[in-house]
Amino acid sequence: METRQKKACxxxxxxxxxxxxxxxxLVKATLFWLPIKRYSCNLCEKKSYVYGSVWETTDKKNTQVSSAQ
Incomplete structure (x- = not known):
């Protein structure tokens, strides 16, 4: 099972x-063809550039405990 969450700062x-x-x-005018976006952190408020998507997928393994009787 995959879950999507925002990238860490x-x-x-x-x-x-x-x-x-x-x-x-200047960034908009020269690098308009690249998928670069600028985001700010919700805690420290510093700004970072992200290439591509801000979403990252993580694999969450569904582990079930089976009891033997």
Missing amino acids: PHCSKGKLTNRARRPI
Whole structure:
């Protein structure tokens, strides 16, 4: 089973990159063809660039405990 969650902040490693931040005009004008987006952390409020998607998938194994009788 896969779950999707937001990426962790590269600065504080505790928060999640949730809010979109504005990119400077120079970045928009020169790198418009790349899938680069800027996000801010919900805890430390520092801004980071993310290439691609901010979502990451994690495999969550469904473990069931079976009891032998």
